[in-house]
Amino acid sequence: MNYQERIKKLRKSKIYLDDYQTQEIIKCRNDIIYFVENYGVILHPKLGLTKIKLYPKQKEVLENLVSYPFNIILKCRQIGISTTIALFGAWTLTLIPSFYLGIVSRSNDEAVELGERIKRIIKNLPAFLWGGDFIVNNKKSFELMNGSKCVISAPIPDALRGETLNYVIMDEVASMRHVKQIFASAYFTVSQNFANLDELYSKKMREKPMGIALISTAGNLKDFWVKWFYKRWISAVNQNIDYSCGNIKWKAISIHWSEVPFCDSNWYESIKRNYGEDMELFEQEMELKFIGEEDVMKEESTYIARDFSKISNEIFSIPEFNWKDIKDNYNF
């Protein structure tokens, strides 16, 4: 799209907000859960496009993504976490002007699919929340009227290189052979936004969230990229500083199928049948168990805290966000 067309689109979309709409934008901006539960949609396999009712762990994931710069999420399959990520993406891009988001997943198709999910959520919002049209709308990138942009990449070594981003989401990390290089360039691009880590931790995340989120199921530790994720995970549950990875303090959250309301015992039995005799794979994909953990433990002489519930919620303070003059800031 050339410059003229761009200007035309922006002019056409001039939206005048009434008081109710202004209040709604403020409520959504201050509370991601309010935004999702009032405006978020999912594509349900049986019901089609429906409103989403979040379960508690999904809410916790959203709160963490908004509040902490470095998140690590260990999950089992098919429990709605990519959906949660897409909702976070839609919230940041629509409610924060000039927000730059990067998405990487385990394959090109899955990354594009995640981008499409974000777009689907945005397109189903009322126009006053997002402007009603995209300025740029491609498979690998899209841009909104408010200057926000999403860049989508396959898990290649130079993924996201050269971008300047506020937040990078890496989904299915334990399937990314080039995780080390991808993380390095993600870290480089988000770290341009702050002078040092202390500044980032003390920054008001809710004004403009920034950081990196790693999401994955468990995997087999014979693969070095699985081991890379596992090491981050262990430092997170032990609340250690991750010295071998940018001196980051990760915020951990694990989600087991038993914490997911739509995964009942019938669901569990049918999933288990699908795995047949392969109990090891079942435990890896559904029970958050890394294969070869014992060997790595010996190798590293690390104590592994299995009790995830001990993780403190108070690593960083969460200041209340107050968006004063919305009409000035919201440049549709």
Ligand SMILES: Nc1ncnc2c1ncn2[C@@H]1O[C@H](COP(=O)(O)OP(=O)(O)O)[C@@H](O)[C@H]1O
């Ligand atoms: N809160 C929810 N209630 C009902 N269904 C949900 C919810 N969250 C996600 N889903 C559905 O669960 C399925 C799996 O979601 P997905 O996000 O792909 O899972 P994951 O990334 O954990 O494998 C999708 O069909 C999605 O629409």
Ligand SMILES: [Mg+2]
């Ligand atoms: Mg997923």
